[in-house]
Amino acid sequence: MKGILTLFLLLPGLIWGAFTELQIDTLQQICSYFKVDSNLMLAIAEQESDYNWEAIGNSGEVGAFQVKPGTFIWLRDSIAARYELGNLEGVSVEKFKKTPVRQMEASVLFVRWLQDQYQEEESLMQLVLMRYNASSNKEAYAEEVLKIYQGL
16 A cells, blocks of 8 residues: 555655655655756646646646646657656657646656756746746745745
8 A cells, every 4th residue: 555655754844745755755865866956846746736737827838847738748758858758759748747746847847948948047946946837926936836945
């Protein structure tokens, strides 16, 4: 039952839920491969969906990280090969929507790509977060994620 139980980590002011131990380990491995801070990805998941793999956004975003299917297709077809991520090759949008590990890979890949686009900027993390989110209030979104991130 260990892999089925939901892991709740108690941190100052935070409870992580809806991620199993295996999913957290997997996210950390993916983040390590792409050199992306796993705490940043957890902060994004909290802000986007409160760690809900079943979440569906108003514009069709899916999963804990709220990646749009169109963004997934772009990452799969145009970006993944540049980063030597073959895991997304041939993955359908339907499979992406139903598979947390593919959602993790896509979201972490997107953050890595964004970091590479803005690597010379002083406020790298703020810019990455503003580009990750497609809402009209990007600055407020980035500030909220950064608050969560700083509390992890």
